[in-house]
Amino acid sequence: MMYDFFVDLLGNEILAAIVTGVPPLVFILVFVLFAVWLERKVSAHMQDRLGPMRTGWHGYLQTIADLIKLIQKEDISASANDKPLFNLAPVLVFAGTYAAFAAIPFSSYYIGSNLDLGIFFIIGISGLVVAGILMAGWSSNNKYSMLGAMRSAAQIISYEIPTIIVVLTVVMITRTLNLHTLSEMQTGYFWNWMIFGGPTAGLEKFLLIPLMFIGFLIIYTSMLAEVNRTPFDIPEAESELVSGYHTEYSGMKFAMFFLAEYANMFAVSAIVSALFLGGYQSPIGYLGNLFDAPWLIPVEQFFWFTAKGTFFVFVQMWLRWTLPRLRVDQLMALCWKYLIPIAFINLIIVGLITVL
Amino acid sequence: MSFETKKNITVYKPAVKTEEMILNMGPQHPSTHGVLRLELQLEGEIITKVIPHIGYLHRCFEKHAEAMTYPQVIPYTDRMDYLASMGNEFGYAVAVEKLLNIQVPERVEYIRVIMAELQRIASHLVALGTYGADIGAMTPFLFCFRDREKILSLFEMTCGARLLYNYIWVGGLSHDLHPDFVRQTRDFVTYFKPKIKELNDLLTYNKIFIDRTSNVGILPLDTAINFGISGPMLRGSGLKWDLRKDDPYSVYHKFDFDIPVGEGKVGTVGDCWDRYYVRVLEMGESLKIIEQALDQLPEGDVSSAIPKRIKPPVGQVYTRVENPRGELGYFIISDGSVNPFRVKVRAPSFVNLGVMDVLCRGHMVADIIAILGSVDIVLGEVDR
Numbered sequence: 128m129m130y131d132f133f134v135d136l137l138g139n140e141i142l143a144a145i146v147t148g149v150p151p152l153v154f155i156l157v158f159v160l161f162a163v164w165l166e167r168k169v170s171a172h173m174q175d176r177l178g179p180m181r182t183g184w185h186g187y188l189q190t191i192a193d194l195i196k197l198i199q200k201e202d203i204s205a206s207a208n209d210k211p212l213f214n215l216a217p218v219l220v221f222a223g224t225y226a227a228f229a230a231i232p233f234s235s236y237y238i239g240s241n242l243d244l245g246i247f248f249i250i251g252i253s254g255l256v257v258a259g260i261l262m263a264g265w266s267s268n269n270k271y272s273m274l275g276a277m278r279s280a281a282q283i284i285s286y287e288i289p290t291i292i293v294v295l296t297v298v299m300i301t302r303t304l305n306l307h308t309l310s311e312m313q314t315g316y317f318w319n320w321m322i323f324g325g326p327t328a329g330l331e332k333f334l335l336i337p338l339m340f341i342g343f344l345i346i347y348t349s350m351l352a353e354v355n356r357t358p359f360d361i362p363e364a365e366s367e368l369v370s371g372y373h374t375e376y377s378g379m380k381f382a383m384f385f386l387a388e389y390a391n392m393f394a395v396s397a398i399v400s401a402l403f404l405g406g407y408q409s410p411i412g413y414l415g416n417l418f419d420a421p422w423l424i425p426v427e428q429f430f431w432f433t434a435k436g437t438f439f440v441f442v443q444m445w446l447r448w449t450l451p452r453l454r455v456d457q458l459m460a461l462c463w464k465y466l467i468p469i470a471f472i473n474l475i476i477v478g479l480i481t482v483l
Numbered sequence: 484m485s486f487e488t489k490k491n492i493t494v495y496k497p498a499v500k501t502e503e504m505i506l507n508m509g510p511q512h513p514s515t516h517g518v519l520r521l522e523l524q525l526e527g528e529i530i531t532k533v534i535p536h537i538g539y540l541h542r543c544f545e546k547h548a549e550a551m552t553y554p555q556v557i558p559y560t561d562r563m564d565y566l567a568s569m570g571n572e573f574g575y576a577v578a579v580e581k582l583l584n585i586q587v588p589e590r591v592e593y594i595r596v597i598m599a600e601l602q603r604i605a606s607h608l609v610a611l612g613t614y615g616a617d618i619g620a621m622t623p624f625l626f627c628f629r630d631r632e633k634i635l636s637l638f639e640m641t642c643g644a645r646l647l648y649n650y651i652w653v654g655g656l657s658h659d660l661h662p663d664f665v666r667q668t669r670d671f672v673t674y675f676k677p678k679i680k681e682l683n684d685l686l687t688y689n690k691i692f693i694d695r696t697s698n699v700g701i702l703p704l705d706t707a708i709n710f711g712i713s714g715p716m717l718r719g720s721g722l723k724w725d726l727r728k729d730d731p732y733s734v735y736h737k738f739d740f741d742i743p744v745g746e747g748k749v750g751t752v753g754d755c756w757d758r759y760y761v762r763v764l765e766m767g768e769s770l771k772i773i774e775q776a777l778d779q780l781p782e783g784d785v786s787s788a789i790p791k792r793i794k795p796p797v798g799q800v801y802t803r804v805e806n807p808r809g810e811l812g813y814f815i816i817s818d819g820s821v822n823p824f825r826v827k828v829r830a831p832s833f834v835n836l837g838v839m840d841v842l843c844r845g846h847m848v849a850d851i852i853a854i855l856g857s858v859d860i861v862l863g864e865v866d867r
Contacts, residue, residue: 174625270506274528274848357619358691361849368848451691452619454849455528 714809
């Protein structure tokens, strides 16, 4: 573990904690730069356009140019704003997202904090995002922001329920909440992934496969809703609410929301892949084992982890540029009438299978 | 320079009373299709009343027309429904020709019909694309604009302009067709037919899209008639009423085409989806008309009937044409001089907008967007 390594190296736990916390931040920043560019290119190619082409090769520097623009912009805040809350909200939203990265295992050698309650910590700390969004909507003193924030709070809280139920389903099989241990259990080849029944064997595995698929679909849908992406982007529904809770924000404060959104996209993709698709485990074995080079394994694991995460981020973009947006009541109906009952039934059946 | 913080601004004062929230949607808003301001009274997210406020784009077209000669009015008609300029010019030309009692050559009539139908497709593409964007699907929007671009190129080839043409003149046309126009239009027709299916696959039959638009903003037929609704909105409510068939002008009686009406295929007759789908089907019908007109296109001179000096006799005339948004009427009074005494326009968008309050009550804020998009207004025409 990296944290223990740094404690040995620096001889100071606080310093070690700070140093261990830096890699996720760097990762978030780099990933967001890449993801924003990817989003532009994906949308452009889906719509018969080219997207950014002029800044660097196929416009890959466009995001950096945008970042420079955002830094230069005036930090506007209206006189009727609730200043402390208004300034705190973007930080809180980003903090909630960043904190979630602490318990995500990037490889078998790197996890920010090897918590035994990993997955529950992530779900809990994500609640900060709701608080931040509500604060943003309220303090903006703008009706559109307020509507967006209320919608967002209702949506995120509702969709946490199916998420947690599906997490419970997985936990019943693996008997651990620690994402690191969870990933370790899915080692070997891809048929050991949770979506294929996990490390179980025989009839039990055969019975679990369809149930795990259902669980995977449910958790991915509700995670999509939790990060406010289309078809669930109701809180910032551009054509209705201008841009929802961040209507009044500009410059770097807006950039914080933006950063949090893309970081969140990766976080949920990472959680889904850690729960169901083996996390950092390779589907086809390791080159490190093949060539007897153990130092290669963490690199490969990091690659597979990023690849899986990026793939699910890509799917989110794909959906965004294909589907229209649901209405608030339809969104709630989907959650309460379909996802939660199905998730419950799934939970009960999986429970019976694991007990028997 | 420094800005002082105003201390006298009243912010929320906590008080134990409830009141309806009033939300001003527009005139600057991403999806009011121009500078329309909707004053919404909300109870939570439920709408209790909608008051449209118009006039942000008023340009005194009707008054202005009185100070101009008859041909000078034509460029200003372009700017009313700027997504269907050809249709506006067409209606005005038909009205003045009726006042002058002149016959235009056959070729002119055919070219006018081709232009009007191409314009109808272009206009419906904008309506459908922006409707998709209103519901949250951005990709159909760009697909529609990609196809509209090809129509605009055809117009550009014909008269040099892409949006405001000044092409259809009283008694004729400003230019004859480009020699390559017929071939390129045929190419476009073959290109565009599969694109309608693409739009249907991507948006029309999308489950989420149907959920959002079916059984929303239902306009019963009697209400529609009472409000004087026309165009795809009226046909969406189930009445087969199209001036091209029911009060034929120009050479429309020579073509074989259907009038699609709303059938409540996925919901109730007269809901947003029906209005949307009528537009999709109308594009196919327009293609039929264009194909027939290209086949029958006669030879001839397009400017032979243009009068040197337009000075109609004393009298008045009302003509109406079927524009993409509905029934566009021109009422012109002539006092025998070179300027019209009065020009009054019956703008379909303006009349259709009147029914907003009836359609929106009891729906949610998100539905306002869906309903407004299905009414398909152009503010240039509402305010004139």
